[in-house]
Amino acid sequence: MAEQLKPDQSGFEEVVRGIPVVDARAVRKAYETGSARVEALRGVDFIVARGEMVAVIGPSGCGKTTLLNCLSGLDDIDAGDIHIDGVSLRQMSDNDRTDLRGRRIGFVFQAFNLLPILTAEENVELPLLIAGASGRRARRAARAALERVGLGDACRRKPVEMSGGEQQRVAIARAVVHAPSLLFADEPTGSLDSDTSTKIIELLESLNADGQTIVLVTHNAELSRRAGRIVRMADGRVTS
Ligand SMILES: Nc1ncnc2c1ncn2[C@@H]1O[C@H](COP(=O)(O)OP(=O)(O)OP(=O)(O)O)[C@@H](O)[C@H]1O
Ligand SMILES: [Mg+2]
Numbered sequence: 001m002a003e004q005l006k007p008d009q010s011g012f013e014e015v016v017r018g019i020p021v022v023d024a025r026a027v028r029k030a031y032e033t034g035s036a037r038v039e040a041l042r043g044v045d046f047i048v049a050r051g052e053m054v055a056v057i058g059p060s061g062c063g064k065t066t067l068l069n070c071l072s073g074l075d076d077i078d079a080g081d082i083h084i085d086g087v088s089l090r091q092m093s094d095n096d097r098t099d100l101r102g103r104r105i106g107f108v109f110q111a112f113n114l115l116p117i118l119t120a121e122e123n124v125e126l127p128l129l130i131a132g133a134s135g136r137r138a139r140r141a142a143r144a145a146l147e148r149v150g151l152g153d154a155c156r157r158k159p160v161e162m163s164g165g166e167q168q169r170v171a172i173a174r175a176v177v178h179a180p181s182l183l184f185a186d187e188p189t190g191s192l193d194s195d196t197s198t199k200i201i202e203l204l205e206s207l208n209a210d211g212q213t214i215v216l217v218t219h220n221a222e223l224s225r226r227a228g229r230i231v232r233m234a235d236g237r238v239t240s
Pocket of ligand 2: 064065066110186
């Protein structure tokens with residue numbers, strides 16, 4: 001039944017409350033580059049309940065970023081299935097998946113992916129403008145999101161004029177500006193000093209306390225300790 005439900009239909013919130021936000025089963029994903037084939041995910045099961053904060057940890061190259069890309073529908077999978085709020089990503093068109101991300105999912109990229117010609121504020125506004133918000137509403141929400149990550153004064157600066165840690169925080173502001181119910185964050189404290197890391201950890205905790213489900217990849221011991229659950233990966237598999 002949940003298969004047919006769309007988030008804008010009445011009753012959706014009641015139905016989804018009881019089912020996992022993320023339900024991934026036997027997910028496989030390989031990359032082909034020239035003659036080489038890398039099996040990045042080799043049968044991953046990964047379930048996240050509503051309101052959880054889960055940390056995914058594991059050595060470099062074990063498939064953490066690939067997993068987040070697949071769970072958020074940014075990347076196609078080769079086998080298995082992924083349901084988000086009870087709806088199969090495989091049964092959605094590209095447009096449906098873009099729409100899902102625009103409304104319900106936030107993503108903090110490991111490499112920020114900020115647009116260099118735009119200011120911090122414009123970078124954060126962009127997803128709202130693409131989703132059809134008015135310029136005024138987008139600006140107000142962008143400023144509030146930048147203030148929430150401690151960058152209220154840096155709205156007009158461009159990424160090249162900012163430190164790595166500041167860019168990281170702009171990337172987080174952009175990911176949460178539309179108040180997504182599900183946030184994926186790939187090394188959200190990867191470029192931050194320990195003071196700024198602590199602020200970002202507190203920010204993620206407060207988003208989680210407000211009801212946002214968070215799946216993050218981290219090497220930061222403090223951040224993984226503060227997550228409600230730790231999932232370990234090795235060599236394309238979940239090990240515990
Ligand atoms: N676009 C790609 N093309 C080819 N191979 C890729 C691509 N992206 C990732 N890989 C390979 O897939 C495997 C998993 O990569 P992934 O980026 O998911 O690892 P990771 O756990 O996020 O590592 P890190 O901690 O270094 O970020 C690695 O062997 C990597 O080299
Ligand atoms: Mg990675």
